[in-house]
Amino acid sequence: MKAVSLIRLGEKEEKLKERLPNIEFVFTSGVDEIADQDKKDLDILFGVGKLTEDFLEECPNLKWIAWYATGVEKLPLDYLQRRNIILTNNKGAHEVQMSEFIIGYILADYKNMRTSFKNQINRHYNSRLTGKNLKGQSIMFLGTGSIAQRTAQLAKAFGVRIIGVNTTGKQVDNFDETYNMEEVEQVIGYADIVINTLPQTTKTTHLLSKRHFELMKDTALFINVGRGSVVKNEVIIEVLQNKIIRHAYLDVFENEPLSQDSKFYDIDNISITAHISGNNTEYSDEVTDIFIDNLKSFLNKDGTIENEVDISKGY
Incomplete structure (x- = not known):
């Protein structure tokens, strides 16, 4: 053979x-x-x-x-x-690395690490900068596969509520509640953090519309480590430019790599990583x-x- x-x-x-x-x-x-x-x-x-x-x-x-x-x-x-x-x-081979990245994104956001780094660059010492606790927050995963399951297990240690959305609404370990895909609009507003881990299929391509982001809390954090195709470029750009949600951490995009003149680089409430959340030695x-x-x-x-x-x- x-x-x-x-x-x-x-x-x-x-x-x-x-x-x-x-x-x-x-x-x-x-x-x-x-x-x-x-x-x-x-x-x-x-x-x-x-x-x-x-x-x-x-x-x-x-x-x-x-x-x-x-x-x-x-x-x-x-x-x-x-x-x-x-x-x-x-x-399964990515679940450890990607779950650590997701937790890293969340902690960096909630503890204002991006602002602290900007202050460092600008030689500004601000001891009044205040972070937010994760305890009591709700995290929703679009997709409840191995990456989401591993992240949910880690996130539980912070005292958060875990919501999952999958094809059938089947219950998954470490998730407090789960819903099926048809129920996304009804439940997406419950979450403080929405994380996409879905693969790219005909059913998930452009799954999220502007309406979904309008239904989220205006303080919501959106994280995408699944596939960029889950939302059209022009939709997520409009959502962020108009501050429909508070912030987004995006590791994946509908078209990659981003060109140097991409509009994404001009948005101030976005943190970009270059499709690296699965990379590990x-x-x-x-x-x-x-x-x-x-x-x-x-x-x-x-x-x-x-x-x-x-x-x-x-x-």
């Missing part, structure tokens, strides 16, 4: 070879480096890269794509479904370990592959 990488993994390449000596591994830096014979022979693709239908047509034996990212919206999902190609992602180790476990299950045909994507749903 042949497994071809779409990224180089450094010392982890030897780890894969040692742990799985019966697999023929071919390591590349992307589809352009994959030899024609390897395309014909490969059974597994792993990593991340630009995968098109035309390329996949050249891989007649492909059975499984182990995607080293969470979002799969850029893959030709309909094509994968027609060919019954298994698709797994890295769900341990990431490739964690994802490779998941891949190794899945590969063993795949070879044994025991049906216990972790993080298999429901292609019909897109996550």
